[in-house]
Amino acid sequence: MKYSIALLFLFLLNSCKEEPVKIVSIKDDVTFLSDDALEGRQTGTEGEKAAADYIAKRFENLGLEAKGTNGYYQNFTFKPKTNPHQTVNYTVKDGDSTITGTNVLGFLNSNADNTIVIGAHFDHLGYGAEGSLHRGEKAIHNGADDNASGVAVMLNLADKLKNKNTNNNYLFMAFSGEEMGLLGSNYFVKNATIDTQKINYMINMDMVGRLKADSTLAVYGVGTSPILKQTLNAHNSTFKLIQKESGIGPSDHTSFYNADIPVLHFFTGQHEDYHKPTDDFDKLNYEGMTTISNYIFEVISDLDNNGKLPFRKTKNESEETPRFKVGLGVIPDYMFDGKGMRIDGISEDKPAQKAGLQKGDIVIKLGDSTVTDMMSYMKVLSTFEAGDKTEVTVDRNGKEVKATIQF
The missing domain is CATH 3.40.630.10 (Zn peptidases)
Incomplete structure (x- = not known):
């Protein structure tokens, strides 16, 4: 209008x-x-x-x-x-x-x-x-x-x-x-x-x-x-x-x-x-x-x-928030209080989209590290640099789905 x-x-x-x-x-x-x-x-x-x-x-x-x-x-x-x-x-x-x-x-x-x-x-x-x-x-x-x-x-x-x-x-x-x-x-x-x-x-x-x-x-x-x-x-x-x-x-x-x-x-x-x-x-x-x-x-x-x-x-x-050089290209669901980091949106042409991740997926593992909440997700993410490749595991409607992420 x-x-x-x-x-x-x-x-x-x-x-x-x-x-x-x-x-x-x-x-x-x-x-x-x-x-x-x-x-x-x-x-x-x-x-x-x-x-x-x-x-x-x-x-x-x-x-x-x-x-x-x-x-x-x-x-x-x-x-x-x-x-x-x-x-x-x-x-x-x-x-x-x-x-x-x-x-x-x-x-x-x-x-x-x-x-x-x-x-x-x-x-x-x-x-x-x-x-x-x-x-x-x-x-x-x-x-x-x-x-x-x-x-x-x-x-x-x-x-x-x-x-x-x-x-x-x-x-x-x-x-x-x-x-x-x-x-x-x-x-x-x-x-x-x-x-x-x-x-x-x-x-x-x-x-x-x-x-x-x-x-x-x-x-x-x-x-x-x-x-x-x-x-x-x-x-x-x-x-x-x-x-x-x-x-x-x-x-x-x-x-x-x-x-x-x-x-x-x-x-x-x-x-x-x-x-x-x-x-x-x-x-x-x-x-x-x-x-x-x-x-x-x-x-x-x-x-x-x-x-x-x-x-x-x-x-x-905010002082405890890790600094990171790369990102998945997702909008986290900051209101989610379950186990993991739930994805509330996917950005175009970013690593998450290229890997086939979807809105609603819950990231429960990134590389060798378990993701239990938003802070643990950010701590893990801060360890990666541009060019790194790793595996991500998500909970998608109760089923574990694995994908390869290229940062």
Whole structure:
């Protein structure tokens, strides 16, 4: 589906103006943000600015106060990194090779001492920026799951929390620049429009649109405050929870964890459409997204009377991740908690495809080493180099299948 941006804003205005107000659904928000007219919402583009305007208008119609540096907006100008170890310079002057990102901030004021930050990034990869896994002709990467889904659930929570759970204020944030290195959230933490010492905790939603049939939901950061794990478990009657202690991960909650703020990051898993043009609105599980929103609301409600949560440092699991020179060319199923490493997708013209491996195969042996989980798979993989050949054993529908891998 493709509309002009002007027509989409007519939809927005007609949906959100005077009484009676049309309820804007999670699907409505995803459909707007992932439409071709926004051209993939790459940071600094007109499409991303249109998305920011949409979110600001939604905040306004939800009755949220503007909490940026320019109304609902917090702009930041930066020069992109030329190598992965370089620190981004936010203080550059407008000029050649600079980009301006836009965070969008809405505040629900309960006149409380502390504030809960609820956030999601809204930028994506445009026509295929760095990080795209698409191989083929130039195409729009709409990012319906990544991360129109998180923004839509955030907006749904903003509606739910009006006049509820008033022992905290709520700052709702749509982050720019996440795909370029958590730039928007990092900038906010260093240039906050509220007192960061009074941030109670932060909830991040990044890719929450593909809840699978087994209802597996990953929650990261459960170790960043002592009460989080028991609260999550107390309200779970639906999900198969995969809980990770660490507050460090490849999404915006990391910026807040690094500022000693407890975090929770919700995630329904990667898939074959990740960072590809095929991540479209019609592939999302909207009932699942509503269930996730309801669950997060229950967790927030439970924590409402607990005051300011204590922060706890966690082990940085990413520091233990082995470095490897080769890959199978698969998308692992990070939500799989059985024995082995289950393949959730196969990349074209890569070793796994050439060896005849299939989506759903569970790698149980690579070379002479047994694979019991994701970490053991990565440790084994790190021992191989380009040109090596080895045997892989997979569990395919209960039967062991062997194949030869050429890296």
